[in-house]
Amino acid sequence: MRVRYNRASTAANDKQIWCFLRTLKFCSPDGVTFELEENLASPLKDYQIEGVKWLFDLHVKKVGGILADEMGLGKTKQVCAFLKGLFNTFSIERVLIIAPAILLHPWMEELETMGLKSDAEM
Numbered sequence: 631m632r633v634r635y636n637r638a639s640t641a642a643n644d645k646q647i648w649c650f651l652r653t654l655k656f657c658s659p660d661g662v663t664f665e666l667e668e669n670l671a672s673p674l675k676d677y678q679i680e681g682v683k684w685l686f687d688l689h690v691k692k693v694g695g696i697l698a699d700e701m702g703l704g705k706t707k708q709v710c711a712f713l714k715g716l717f718n719t720f721s722i723e724r725v726l727i728i729a730p731a732i733l734l735h736p737w738m739e740e741l742e743t744m745g746l747k748s749d750a751e752m
Contacts, residue, residue, distance in 0.1 A: 685708070686715065
């Protein structure tokens with residue numbers, strides 16, 4: 631699945647969503663700021679925000695990591711929120727997500743919730 635962030639269409643199509651957003655900002659020790667928009671209709675839980683901060687820290691350090699937790703605790707939501715933050719903060723326009731076909735629908739739903747457009751390919 632390829633995910634693209636189209637800044638032009640998002641501004642026009644998501645006016646209702648933008649009204650309910652608040653911004654969380656994380657700063658790395660070297661001064662890089664990461665902005666995460668959190669939808670107030672379904673906010674991230676505290677542990678999910680910590681997971682997004684951890685993903686940002688890994689990104690800044692240019693190292694990999696595995697976000698592993700129990701089923702149903704919102705790993706997909708954390709990664710989608712992280713991707714939304716990357717699109718908003720940096721000049722990243724697309725990412726590649728590799729997942730089992732059975733998880734395609736949940737990923738697409740969560741990406742849509744975050745205001746991201748997906749071009750799913752199998």
